[in-house]
Amino acid sequence: MTTESTTHPAEQIRETLDHTGQIIREKSAIACDAMAKEASHLATCASERIRENPLPIVLGAVGVGIAIGALIMSGRQSHSYQEALIQEPLEHAGDAIRNSLGHFYNSVKFW
DSSP states (O other), X not given: OHHHHXXXXXXXXXXXXXXXHHHHHHHHHHHHHHHHHHHHHHHHHHXXXXXXXXXXXXXXXXXXXXXXXXXXXXXXXXXXXXXXXXXXXXXXXXXXXXXXXXXXHHHSOOO
């Protein structure tokens, strides 16, 4: 008789859990359907807005792309922008001038 009394509460717990699981599945399915409908509606609205006025969307996408590219490249650059845009070109120009003048100096003979 003790085995029947311990089995009976276990069956009640199992039935309660099964019922609760069924309720959760039903509510999840309803929420999932509602979210799918809302997402479809949002996609339709976004598509219509892009077709009506594509320029701000394209410019925004370009801006986001540039920002992401700058963030990615900032980790790779060891030089500052001043070094990359001013000092290095001046050094290369100075080297080019010295090389040209060196060739000219070597080709001209002063007696």
